[in-house]
Amino acid sequence: MSNEELPDDVIEDLMETKQEVEERIRPRGKQKLNLPSTRDIANAVIEAAYKARGLNPEEFPELVREILENNGFITRYVNDKRIWRTYETLVRRGVIPDTLGVVIW
Numbered sequence: 539m540s541n542e543e544l545p546d547d548v549i550e551d552l553m554e555t556k557q558e559v560e561e562r563i564r565p566r567g568k569q570k571l572n573l574p575s576t577r578d579i580a581n582a583v584i585e586a587a588y589k590a591r592g593l594n595p596e597e598f599p600e601l602v603r604e605i606l607e608n609n610g611f612i613t614r615y616v617n618d619k620r621i622w623r624t625y626e627t628l629v630r631r632g633v634i635p636d637t638l639g640v641v642i643w
Contacts, residue, residue, distance in 0.1 A: 549605065561631055568596060571612050572611055572612055573611065573612055573615060574606050574609075574611040574612075576611070576624070578606065578609070578611060579602070579606070579620065579624050579639045580624050580628060581583070581615060582602045582605040582609070583621060583624045583625050583634075584628065584634055585605055585630060586598060586601045586602045586605055587599065587625065587628075587634045587635075587637050587638075588634075590637055590638060591637055593638070594636075595638045595640050598621070598625070598638060599621045599622070601619040602616075602618055602621050603616060603621075613625065622640075624639050625640075625641075627636075629641045
């Protein structure tokens, strides 16, 4: 059966625009926030620690948030205490060196 044999109303029903399809399949309600996990924060801290040589320690949490945002995460719930706790844990476990000199042994 070719297109010429189909009735016009059937063809019109089958011809949905891309926007109509997206609106139909779009999830309803609140969308899930792309919040970073502890592993995501740890990876950002590791990356920031190697970039932070010579950086003022007060600027370190903002650098970590910037890295997370560049990776597509929402950082409004990532506080300084969580970043510093992650940094200290990674230093004490020997994953990264204490480049900022803030961990007391």
